[in-house]
Amino acid sequence: MALAPEIVVSRWFNTSEPLTLSSLRGRPVLLHAFQMLCPGCVAHGTPQTQRAFDLFRHSDLQVVGLHTVFEHHAAMTPVSLEAFIHEYRLTFPIGVDEAVEGVSMPATMERYGMQGTPTSILIGRNGNIVHHGFGQQSDMALGAIIAAELAAPRG
Incomplete structure (x- = not known):
């Protein structure tokens, strides 16, 4: 397992x-990477992440959304994202992946070698990547991976 690279965020929502x-x-x-104009994110990935946030809210799991824009840059502004977060009632912290000048792929997406969105990455207590999934994933499978990590011995 590889150590998870640090995320690079230009702006945060739902966190002080x-x-x-x-x-x-x-x-x-x-870590849930999404785009608000990605059909798979809107229909499955982002609602799944909200469900995980709600289900595991009394555990020490930290859910982090990452709006990682690699296409349609002009349409997916922070103002649009703020409206999206409100309309879809997203309550977990969401960061905007830092744009890199002259490059279409944002910084965190590049660091993780993401293929696209939605992408779900589970980072263990030790900072290592436990799971790196692209596309639609079963709620049961993702929940089992999260539960196993939560149940693993600390330290």
């Missing part, structure tokens, strides 16, 4: 403080 993986070390982190 910026989140970093280094500050979350010791807690499992579910």
Whole structure:
């Protein structure tokens, strides 16, 4: 298992403080990369992430959304994202993946070698990547992976 690279975020929603993986070390982190104009994200990935956030809210799992725009840049602004978050009633912290000048792929997406959206990445308590899934994933399978990580011995 590889150590998860730090996320690079230009703006945060649904959190008063910026989140970093280094500050979350010791807690499992579910990182959900999405785009608001991605049909698979809207129909499945983002609602699944909200369900995981709600289901595991009393555990030490930290759910983090990452709006990672690699196409239709002009349409997916922070103002549009704010409306999307409100309309879909998303309550987990969401960061905007940092754009890289002259490159279509944002910084965190590049660091993780993501193929597209939706992508769900589970980072273990030790900071290592436990799961890296692209596309639609079963709620049961993702829930089982999260539960196994939550049940793993600390330290």
